[in-house]
Amino acid sequence: MADIHIEEFFRDTAIILVQLYNAFPRKVSLYVEDIAGPDTPDEFGLHSRRHRACFSTMLWLAEEGHIRYQDTIHQDAVDQVVLTQPTFTRLNAAVRTDALPASLAGTYPEDTEGLPPAVQADLATNIHLVRVALKHGNSSLLADTVHTILFVGN
Known part of the structure; x- marks a missing residue:
């Protein structure tokens, strides 16, 4: 696969699914750094491209109905997140x-x-x-x- 951002998307998605499946049905906080690794914001406080891509993967999974969450913690995490019933059923x-x-x-x-x-x-x-x-x-x-x-x- 040539597009590194797509490879990262699939890896992040797999990690997110496993973490949420392991916690199911509890709602948990899902931190970007636990999935994408440590991040060092730049001099303006902006996260790296990798960090933002992982956070965007979380939001995309929610928009597409794979996960549900209550809130975000800045761009560092999604809070009170859980798998949706259809995704849990597919994984199980x-x-x-x-x-x-x-x-x-x-x-x-x-x-x-x-x-x-x-x-x-x-x-x-x-x-x-x-x-x-x-x-x-x-x-x-x-x-x-x-x-x-x-x-x-x-």
Whole structure:
């Protein structure tokens, strides 16, 4: 993928989804620095392009109905944020193997033979797929995974 800002968007989105899924159904504060890393504002107090892009990703996810939040904390965080029901349902749903991107070949599905059924079911969810993509850190894999789950749907 050639556009670095799009790669960052998909990575930020994956991190945001995992953090909110891990906290669900609690409302939490989601800080940009926890996702995009530390930021040093310039001499005018303006955040870096990277920081602003991550914050904009949070706002975009809310505008598109993937998350809900109560307020922003300057441009540093969104406060009282939670996944929406449709996004939680998509993340908690079983992976559609017929919709898996080619970049996931070799990374999913994992060998779950011999594991308890509850663990097997957990490892077959979309949120686990996002975690696998984050673990591998490959930009194309992250983009394909987030795109498949959020935009292709189940």
